[in-house]
Amino acid sequence: xxxxxxxxxLLALAAYAVFGGADFGAGFWDLTAGGSQRGAQPRxxxxxSIGPVWEANHVWLIFIFVVTWSAFPSAYASIMLTMFVxxxxxxxxxxxxxxxxxxxxxxxxxxxxxxxxxxxxLSSVLVPFCMGAIAGGIxxxxxxSGGKAGDPIDSWLNPVSLVTxxxxxxxxxxxxxxxxxxDSRHFREYAMGEYFRRRAVASAVAAAVVAVVGxxxxxxxxxxxxxGLTSRALPSAILxxxxxxxxxxxxxRYAARGARVLAVLAVAGIIVSWxxxxxxxxxxxxxxxxxxxxxxxxxxxxxxxxxLALLIVVPGFVLLYVLHQRTLLPEExxxxxxxxxxxxxx
Amino acid sequence: MIVSETVTLAVAAAVNPVPWxxxxxxxxxxxxxxxxxxxxxxxxxxxIANYRAIKRGDHDALVLAQRWSKYMAVTFAVGAVTGTVxxxxxxxxxxxxxxxxxxxxxxxxxxxxxFFFTEAIxxxxxxxxxxxxxxxxHFWTGVPIVIAGVFGAISVVAANxxxxxxxxxxxxxxxxxxxxxxxxxxxNDAMPLQAAHMVIAxxxxxxFLVASVYATGMLRGRNDRYHRIGFTIxxxxxxxxxxxxxxxxxxxxxxxxxxxxVKFAAIELVPTTASDVPETLLGRLTAAGTISGGIPxxxxxxxxxxxxxxxxxxxxxxxxxxVDQRPTVRExxxxxxxxxxxxxxxxxxxxxxxxxxxxxxxxxxxxxSRWFLRIAACTGVLAVITMEAGWIVTEVGRQPWIVxxxxxxxxxxxxxxxxxxxxxxxxxxxxxxxxTTILVLRGMSRRFRRAGGFVEGDTPYGPTExxxxxxxxxxxxxxxx
Numbered sequence: 001x002x003x004x005x006x007x008x009x010l011l012a013l014a015a016y017a018v019f020g021g022a023d024f025g026a027g028f029w030d031l032t033a034g035g036s037q038r039g040a041q042p043r044x045x046x047x048x049s050i051g052p053v054w055e056a057n058h059v060w061l062i063f064i065f066v067v068t069w070s071a072f073p074s075a076y077a078s079i080m081l082t083m084f085v086x087x088x089x090x091x092x093x094x095x096x097x098x099x100x101x102x103x104x105x106x107x108x109x110x111x112x113x114x115x116x117x118x119x120x121x122l123s124s125v126l127v128p129f130c131m132g133a134i135a136g137g138i139x140x141x142x143x144x145s146g147g148k149a150g151d152p153i154d155s156w157l158n159p160v161s162l163v164t165x166x167x168x169x170x171x172x173x174x175x176x177x178x179x180x181x182x183d184s185r186h187f188r189e190y191a192m193g194e195y196f197r198r199r200a201v202a203s204a205v206a207a208a209v210v211a212v213v214g215x216x217x218x219x220x221x222x223x224x225x226x227x228g229l230t231s232r233a234l235p236s237a238i239l240x241x242x243x244x245x246x247x248x249x250x251x252x253r254y255a256a257r258g259a260r261v262l263a264v265l266a267v268a269g270i271i272v273s274w275x276x277x278x279x280x281x282x283x284x285x286x287x288x289x290x291x292x293x294x295x296x297x298x299x300x301x302x303x304x305x306x307x308l309a310l311l312i313v314v315p316g317f318v319l320l321y322v323l324h325q326r327t328l329l330p331e332e333x334x335x336x337x338x339x340x341x342x343x344x345x346x
Numbered sequence: 347m348i349v350s351e352t353v354t355l356a357v358a359a360a361v362n363p364v365p366w367x368x369x370x371x372x373x374x375x376x377x378x379x380x381x382x383x384x385x386x387x388x389x390x391x392x393x394i395a396n397y398r399a400i401k402r403g404d405h406d407a408l409v410l411a412q413r414w415s416k417y418m419a420v421t422f423a424v425g426a427v428t429g430t431v432x433x434x435x436x437x438x439x440x441x442x443x444x445x446x447x448x449x450x451x452x453x454x455x456x457x458x459x460x461f462f463f464t465e466a467i468x469x470x471x472x473x474x475x476x477x478x479x480x481x482x483x484h485f486w487t488g489v490p491i492v493i494a495g496v497f498g499a500i501s502v503v504a505a506n507x508x509x510x511x512x513x514x515x516x517x518x519x520x521x522x523x524x525x526x527x528x529x530x531x532x533x534n535d536a537m538p539l540q541a542a543h544m545v546i547a548x549x550x551x552x553x554f555l556v557a558s559v560y561a562t563g564m565l566r567g568r569n570d571r572y573h574r575i576g577f578t579i580x581x582x583x584x585x586x587x588x589x590x591x592x593x594x595x596x597x598x599x600x601x602x603x604x605x606x607x608v609k610f611a612a613i614e615l616v617p618t619t620a621s622d623v624p625e626t627l628l629g630r631l632t633a634a635g636t637i638s639g640g641i642p643x644x645x646x647x648x649x650x651x652x653x654x655x656x657x658x659x660x661x662x663x664x665x666x667x668x669v670d671q672r673p674t675v676r677e678x679x680x681x682x683x684x685x686x687x688x689x690x691x692x693x694x695x696x697x698x699x700x701x702x703x704x705x706x707x708x709x710x711x712x713x714x715s716r717w718f719l720r721i722a723a724c725t726g727v728l729a730v731i732t733m734e735a736g737w738i739v740t741e742v743g744r745q746p747w748i749v750x751x752x753x754x755x756x757x758x759x760x761x762x763x764x765x766x767x768x769x770x771x772x773x774x775x776x777x778x779x780x781x782t783t784i785l786v787l788r789g790m791s792r793r794f795r796r797a798g799g800f801v802e803g804d805t806p807y808g809p810t811e812x813x814x815x816x817x818x819x820x821x822x823x824x825x826x827x
Binding site for chain 2: 058059061062063065066067069070071073074076077078079080081084085087088090091092094095096097098099101102103147149152294295296297298300301302305308309312313316317319320323324
């Protein structure tokens with residue numbers, strides 16, 4: 001049963017990377033969209049694209065926490081003790097990001113839109129970096145077992161963590177760009193479609209470069225995971241690479257819909273491959289999944305909750321995405337006249 | 347000399363993470379708990395306005411539902427992020443608690459996550475669906491928010507109740523949990539009353555908060571139908587809840603009397619076990635273990651604890667357990683004062699609700715007195731203070747335990763000495779967040795007021811509302827500054 005829970009956890013991580021990651025990535029493009037004049041158009045597309053979905057996407061993270069602390073409590077304690085700094089930064093970043101995104105939508109003066117926009121965008125980069133760095137720290141065995149703290153700094157600012165942190169930022173940006181190509185076309189913003197297509201291709205290449213560098217670093221600093229990647233996880237790693245290349249080819253050929261599916265598979269593939277590569281360890285080479293697992297009553301309850309989620313949440317989630325894709329959720333409420341942005345200052 | 351001593355003291359305090367961890371948890375929870383009532387009950391009030399709007403073609407109610415859903419989007423977002431921070435903090439601040447008890451304590455959160463997910467999804471659909479969904483379809487997308495909000499709150503409180511009445515697990519000699527009975531964890535002994543108390547509090551506080559905004563508006567001369575409907579819906583919801591809350595609160599206090607006698611002793615300020623215990627209003631405990639000041643009402647605490655045995659009911663005192671297993675003198679004073687504040691303000695809110703209810707029954711309208719409006723304008727803040735006080739009673743009253751009679755707070759805390767830094771960072775961030783939230787909500791309200799209506803051709807539910815179209819065309823003529 002602990003294996004089933006570990007699989008659930010891994011899938012939740014992949015879902016968070018794919019759904020939540022894209023939201024963070026959208027923040028990255030918001031950050032780099034340029035001044036208020038030049039960046040207005042891409043920012044509008046970004047806002048419209050992630051507006052209705054970010055809170056729901058965010059719940060994946062809470063789900064990951066809940067599963068980890070219930071199913072693997074002592075490992076959770078070790079991770080949180082060791083990764084105190086990056087988790088704190090991520091928490092602060094999440095507050096800044098979520099609140100300022102919500103605020104930016106409802107304020108109208110340019111100055112306040114800029115402040116909230118800046119906070120939203122900067123924290124959108126900070127959070128995935130921290131999350132990636134934490135994953136890298138765990139993969140490279142920086143978290144000791146038994147509810148003990150590892151090194152508070154080196155555990156997440158080591159070579160592996162740096163690469164995985166950057167990879168998380170780049171992969172999030174890549175996913176977001178691919179989604180935004182599709183959404184732009186959907187909103188009939190064809191110039192924006194091209195704008196994000198170029199960025200999707202560039203970030204795909206960047207992600208590939210970081211991933212290759214990452215392999216060398218893993219080989220040197222996290223040999224257990226590297227060995228796993230080149231043996232157990234080789235099929236899924238290859239699948240992820242193939243999807244990534246396929247997405248790139250489709251993007252070059254302007255096929256946004258197919259590219260979106262393949263990009264999702266590529267990024268999810270990275271997470272799944274990581275999980276398979278460090279199997280059977282939860283904390284590489286000190287704590288296995290089965291040794292870390294909570295009593296069966298807890299695991300069973302979690303599986304029941306997951307089952308209920310499939311029954312209750314998934315239909316709701318699908319409904320939300322379908323309505324959003326059919327542009328039946330155009331914006332909050334209807335436009336009150338006072339809600340129009342004042343572009344030339346108040 | 348004094349400066350260097352202060353610095354030394356500050357450094358010593360900085361190194362010990364426990365008080366900082368407690369301060370951070372208390373502060374972030376105190377902040378989040380203000381948003382909870384809005385998340386749980388505002389959707390319900392919005393749906394009442396929405397229902398009225400569709401059923402009777404009431405344009406004012408429609409505008410109200412509309413705008414409430416927009417405010418709700420902001421408070422829900424702030425509630426979502428501050429709630430997420432709490433899930434980080436369980437691990438960051440209390441890793442040893444989570445490491446040992448996570449497999450039991452964590453269970454209710456699996457369901458909380460489920461309900462929160464549902465709530466987030468339908469909040470998104472509801473607030474973004476005004477323009478393009480059909481009226482009744484749109485109305486029904488709001489109903490899951492109400493249901494999920496209530497059950498989400500119940501799930502979280504179930505976890506907190508478990509800390510008061512830990513159950514459903516077996517521990518071996520090494521202090522590891524070897525067996526978990528999930529149903530016993532969730533439906534622990536404290537859960538039903540604590541959950542009911544919080545859900546009702548959410549409706550009560552949410553109602554008074556929203557009503558107080560419209561009372562303020564009416565005091566400032568905006569005595570139109572729009573404001574009256576806004577006030578009436580919210581205040582009625584809150585007013586109905588106040589008597590129920592007093593009953594549930596009374597039952598919960600008796601549960602505490604029976605199951606957490608030391609907390610009860612702190613609440614009632616009872617230093618030594620005795621019968622015929624007076625109910626002391628205000629007053630405080632001295633270091634010597636005597637009560638100083640306050641107004642004692644003879645025998646009332648005993649009588650309330652168990653009316654069947656009346657004044658002869660024995661109330662266990664603080665000294666019935668060793669000093670290290672009961673709240674400190676300062677904590678006891680805090681609990682007792684918070685209790686008095688909660689009961690006092692709760693009673694005041696109840697009396698105001700009676701005034702409102704009687705006026706409705708007799709005159710079929712809300713009270714017109716300016717004094718009623720003045721007091722009603724304060725109920726939002728008062729209700730929040732009441733709720734915070736109640737939460738202080740349950741949390742501080744449990745001290746020094748994090749898991750009642752099993753694990754102490756200091757055994758649970760992180761060893762990271764940097765917690766004081768994160769506390770300061772969180773404090774600054776939340777202060778900014780709180781101020782900004784209020785400014786943003788006020789800014790929205792001002793814009794709505796200036797604009798007066800919808801942009802032409804953009805009314806919710808399309809052109810089926812002829813009344814709306816008329817007003818909207820007037821509104822367009824107003825220049826936007």
